[in-house]
Amino acid sequence: MKRPTKILLALLCLMVLIVAVGVAMLLWRGPSVPSRTILEARLGDGLVEYVPNEPVARLLYEDQMRLRDLVEAIQAAADDERVVALVAHIQAGALGVAQVQELRDAVQAFRKSGKPAVAFSDTFGEVGPGHNAYYLAAAFDEIYLQPAGDVGLAGLMAESPFIKGSLEKLGIEPRMDHRREYKNAMNLFTEEEFTEAHREATEAVMNSTYRQMLLGICQARQMDEDALHALIQRGPFFGKEAVEAGLVDGLAYRDEVYQQVREKAGEDSELLYLGEYWKRAEKPFSAGRHTVALVYGVGAVMRGKSKYDPMQGSFVLGGDSVAAALRTAAEDERVEAILFRVDSPGGSYVASDTVWREVVRAREAGKPVIVSMGNVAGSGGYFVAMAADKIVAQPATITGSIGVLGGKMLTNGLWDKLGVSWDSVQTTDNADMWNFSHDYSPQEWARHQDWLDRVYEDFTSKVAEGRGKPLEEILEVAKGRIWSGQDAKEIGLVDELGGLSTALGLARQEAGIPEDARVRIQEYPRPRSTFDLLVGEAPQSSEEAVRTLAIQTLEEIQPAIRLANQTGLLGSRRGVLQMTPMKPLR
Numbered sequence: 312m313k314r315p316t317k318i319l320l321a322l323l324c325l326m327v328l329i330v331a332v333g334v335a336m337l338l339w340r341g342p343s344v345p346s347r348t349i350l351e352a353r354l355g356d357g358l359v360e361y362v363p364n365e366p367v368a369r370l371l372y373e374d375q376m377r378l379r380d381l382v383e384a385i386q387a388a389a390d391d392e393r394v395v396a397l398v399a400h401i402q403a404g405a406l407g408v409a410q411v412q413e414l415r416d417a418v419q420a421f422r423k424s425g426k427p428a429v430a431f432s433d434t435f436g437e438v439g440p441g442h443n444a445y446y447l448a449a450a451f452d453e454i455y456l457q458p459a460g461d462v463g464l465a466g467l468m469a470e471s472p473f474i475k476g477s478l479e480k481l482g483i484e485p486r487m488d489h490r491r492e493y494k495n496a497m498n499l500f501t502e503e504e505f506t507e508a509h510r511e512a513t514e515a516v517m518n519s520t521y522r523q524m525l526l527g528i529c530q531a532r533q534m535d536e537d538a539l540h541a542l543i544q545r546g547p548f549f550g551k552e553a554v555e556a557g558l559v560d561g562l563a564y565r566d567e568v569y570q571q572v573r574e575k576a577g578e579d580s581e582l583l584y585l586g587e588y589w590k591r592a593e594k595p596f597s598a599g600r601h602t603v604a605l606v607y608g609v610g611a612v613m614r615g616k617s618k619y620d621p622m623q624g625s626f627v628l629g630g631d632s633v634a635a636a637l638r639t640a641a642e643d644e645r646v647e648a649i650l651f652r653v654d655s656p657g658g659s660y661v662a663s664d665t666v667w668r669e670v671v672r673a674r675e676a677g678k679p680v681i682v683s684m685g686n687v688a689g690s691g692g693y694f695v696a697m698a699a700d701k702i703v704a705q706p707a708t709i710t711g712s713i714g715v716l717g718g719k720m721l722t723n724g725l726w727d728k729l730g731v732s733w734d735s736v737q738t739t740d741n742a743d744m745w746n747f748s749h750d751y752s753p754q755e756w757a758r759h760q761d762w763l764d765r766v767y768e769d770f771t772s773k774v775a776e777g778r779g780k781p782l783e784e785i786l787e788v789a790k791g792r793i794w795s796g797q798d799a800k801e802i803g804l805v806d807e808l809g810g811l812s813t814a815l816g817l818a819r820q821e822a823g824i825p826e827d828a829r830v831r832i833q834e835y836p837r838p839r840s841t842f843d844l845l846v847g848e849a850p851q852s853s854e855e856a857v858r859t860l861a862i863q864t865l866e867e868i869q870p871a872i873r874l875a876n877q878t879g880l881l882g883s884r885r886g887v888l889q890m891t892p893m894k895p896l897r
Contacts, residue, residue: 342591343591344391344393344394344583344588344591344592345393345580345581345583346393347393347395347576347577347579347580347581348393348394348395348580348581348582348583348588349394349395349396349397349398349572349573349576349580349581349582349583350385350388350394350396350397350398350583350584350585350588351398351399351400351582351583351584351585352381352385352397352398352399352400352584352585353399353400353402354381354399354400354401354402354406354414354447355401355402355403355404355406355443355444355447356402356404356405356406357404357405357406358376358377358378358381358406358410359372359375359377359378359609359626360377360378360379360607360609360652360654360685361377361607361609361626361652362377362619363616363617363618363619363626363627363629363632364836365618365619367619367621368618368619368626371619371621374586376585376586376589378410378413378414378685379652379811380586380589381414381417381585382413382414382416382417382810382811382812383589383594383595383596384585384586384588384589384592385397385414385417385418385420385421385585386417386420386421386595386812387589387592387593387594387595388421388585388588388592389420389421389423389424389426390424391592394426394588395426395576395577395580396426396427396428396429396572396575396576396580397418397421397426397427397428397429397451398428398429398430398431398568398569398572399418399428399429399430399431399448399451400431400432400433400565401430401431401432401435401444401447401448402432402433402444403432403434403435403436403437403439403440403441403443403444403463404444406443406444406447407443407685407686407687407707408443408446408520408523408524408686408705408707409684409685409686409687409704409705409706409707409708409709409796410685410686411443411446411447411707412523412527412705412706412707412810413685413705413810413811414447414450415446415447415449415450415527416809416810416812418447418450418451419450422450422451422452427452427453427572427575427576428450428451428452429451429452429453429454429455429568429571429572430447430448430450430451430453430454430455431454431455431456431457431563431565431568432444432448432454432455432456432457432460433456433457433459433460433565434456434457434459434460434461434463435448435456435460435461435462435463435464436461436462436463436547437460437461437463438461439463440463440465441461441462441463441464441547442463442464442467442524445462445463445464445528445558446524446527446528449527449528449531449532450527450531453560453561454558454559454560455559455560455561455562455563455567455568456550456553456554456559456561456562456563457550457562457563457564457565458550458562458563458564459550460550461547461548461549461550461553462546462547462548462550462553462558462559463546463547464542464543464546464547464548464558465543465546465547466521466543466544466546467517467520467521467524468517469513469514469516469517471498471499471505471509471513472499473498473499473502473503473504474499474500475500475501475502475503476503478500478720481724481725481728482722482723482724482725482726482727482728483720483721483722483724483725484720484721484723484724485497485500485501485718485720485721486718486719486720486721486750486751487500487501487716487717487718487719488716488717488718488759488760488763489714489715489716489717489763489791490714490715490716490763490764490766490767490790490791491714491767491789491790491791492506492508492790492791493508493509493511493512493712493714493790493791493792493793494712494714494715494716494790494791495508495509495512495791496716497716497718500720508790508792512792512793512794513793515794515795515798516709516793516794516795516798519706519707519795519797519798520706520707520795523706523707523795523797525539525540532557532558534557542556542558550562569582596830596831596832597831598829598831599828599829599830599831600828600829601647601822601824601828601829601830601831602643602645602646602647602830602831602832602833603646603647603648603649603650603815603818603822603824603830603831603832603833604640604643604646604648604649604650604678604832604833604834604835605649605650605652605832605833605834605835606633606636606637606640606649606650606651606652606834606835607633607636607652607834608628608633608651608652608653608654608655608666608692608695608696609626609628609652609653609654609655609685610625610626610627610628610654610655611625611626611627611628611655611656611657611658612628612630612655612657612658612659612662612663612666612691612692612694612695612888613627613628613629613630613658613659613662614629614630614631614659614661614662614665615629615630615631615632615662616629616631616632617629617632617633628655628658628662628666628692628695629662630659630661630662630663630665630666631662631665632836633666633669633695634665634666634668634669635836636835636836637649637651637666637669637670637672637673637680637835638669638672638673639835639836640673640678640833640835641669641672641673641676641678642676646678646833647678647679647822647823647824648678648679648680648681648818648819648821648822648824649673649678649679649680649681649818650681650683650811650814650815650818650832651670651680651681651682651683651695651696651699652682652683652684652685652811652814653682653683653684653685653688653692653695653696654684654685654686654687654688654692655687655688655689655691655692655695656687656689656690656691656692657689657690657691657692657693657694657712657888658690658691658888659691659888660691660694660715660766660770660888662691663691663694663695663888664694664769666694666695667694667695667697667698667773670695670696670698670699671698674698674699674700679700679701679818679821679822680698680699680700681699681700681701681702681703681814681815681817681818681821682696682699682701682702682703682814683703683704683810683811683813683814684696684702684703684704684705684708684710684796684805685705685708686707686708686709687708687709687710688704688708688709688710689709689710689711689712689793690712690713690714690888691888693710693711693712693713693774693804694770694773694888697773697774697777697778698773698776698777699777700817700821701806701807701814701817701821702804702805702806702807703805703806703807703808703809703810703813703814703817704796704799704800704805704807704808705796705808705809705810706795706796706797706808707795707796707797708795708796708799708805709793709794709795709796710793710794710795710796710799710804710805711788711789711792711793711794711799711804712791712792712793712888713770713771713774713785713788713789713790713791713792714767714770714789714790714791714792714888715763715766715767715770715791715888716763716791717759717762717763718759719745719747720747721747721748721749721750722747722748723748723749723750726748733748740752740754741754741755741758744758744759766888767789770789770888771785771786771789774789774804778803778804780803784803788802788803788804796808815830815832
């Protein structure tokens with residue numbers, strides 16, 4: 312048999328195998344959702360927005376539901392006749408207020424279906440605050456508290472560390488500057504307490520968030536706002552006090568709460584974890600004639616690739632990675648709009664500008680870009696978003712911080728204490744400009760000031776261009792100041808309040824997708840399994856569009872291809888804008 316014939320025969324056999332595996336996977340649907348299901352959720356622990364394509368992150372988070380998964384699962388359950396109730400064990404965890412608001416929206420949508428939604432907690436803060444957890448619980452029909460538990464409502468507090476005194480003892484002197492007075496991240500090093508501008512901006516965000524919580528709790532618990540505020544002045548509350556105040560509906564242990572839910576839902580009902588339900592249920596945005604891309608920008612902005620830092624448990628928004636994802640989505644002919652989910656406190660100016668450019672190019676290619684903001688989209692986090700067609704934020708999203716800072720730490724005193732001396736040679740006068748053991752010369756300091764001015768002018772002018780506003784108006788609301796999402800909407804930095812669902816609605820409008828048409832949401836870059844990341848080969852160039860599109864043409868048989876790949880049937884695949892540190896409000 313001739314070689315070309317053998318190759319064709321081998322390819323034919325491979326395709327038959329792939330189709331056979333695909334058909335088998337379609338016929339075997341796995342465990343089903345019981346006909347009368349009580350969804351069981353644990354809410355309150357920190358939620359990840361996105362997991363980058365790297366082995367460590369995938370190993371740690373591959374089985375964890377992301378915020379989007381939780382929201383879509385609860386929303387899908389509202390329309391699922393097999394789901395008869397929702398019970399949630401809520402803990403005082405690391406959820407940000409904006410994340411809580413996204414979950415509250417999903418729970419309230421579930422309640423509109425007429426199905427009971429019950430919240431239980433062992434305690435809303437044990438000898439500590441429980442505002443975020445209780446705020447989330449208030450979205451449910453009923454709230455039950457373990458008899459030994461408390462309700463840690465006592466009012467919000469925001470605090471920031473200042474280490475100027477520590478640096479002085481070490482012999483380290485900050486030599487930094489900023490644009491403008493509200494850009495206060497450097498205050499950590501240069502101040503001993505809040506400056507007037509720092510305090511003003513922080514209080515404004517805190518008070519806005521507090522009022523959002525008050526209104527949300529009052530609407531759910533049918534209480535008067537002034538009365539609730541007066542009540543919180545007396546907090547925190549022991550269990551019986553919380554019942555008497557109308558903050559919870561009763562004191563009960565977990566087994567008692569679950570039994571009550573069973574009685575309402577029917578004794579033949581079965582418990583099913585929300586995560587397990589999501590594995591078995593039909594995904595609402597997994598298929599459709601219209602495709603909307605979803606790109607994540609999560610973590611501190613840095614040049615290079617997006618990654619996960621296992622030592623700090625934090626994510627990095629890599630300028631190159633996010634720019635490539637936006638570029639690939641824009642070049643995909645099937646993509647009609649792009650959702651860009653941003654949750655970032657900022658970081659590198661250059662990396663932020665790299666991402667900004669791809670947002671602009673996507674729009675120039677005719678792809679509407681809609682930004683959905685998470686807990687924070689400040690400084691570089693706002694920079695990457697400001698060129699979008701529309702920007703959506705939750706009322707509590709920390710937004711703005713349009714400013715810049717920079718400088719260095721002078722370590723002369725520290726080295727003197729340690730008995731270490733330094734000497735150097737240089738080719739030019741400014742060669743030691745970034746050297747920590749030497750102060751800026753007058754010429755170097757002037758050049759540094761020019762740099763700060765250049766970045767600030769570029770930032771503010773691009774905001775004005777992106778938001779379609781006069782530069783003078785942007786300069787008034789910039790100055791490095793943070794705003795709550797609600798206040799940011801009033802001053803024009805945000806278009807709408809809401810979450811990903813709101814952003815998707817705007818994407819439909821901008822792209823002309825009918826409201827009743829099914830939409831497929833496709834993440835970019837395409838998520839890869841831990842196995843693929845460990846054994847797959849690296850891309851051959853920075854242009855991923857062609858390879859991605861080629862993979863997408865086999866969308867319907869992806870499960871079969873993945874299985875064949877993992878079993879070896881296919882072989883190897885080829886293929887210094889920063890915000891101030893501040894404890895979160897809880």
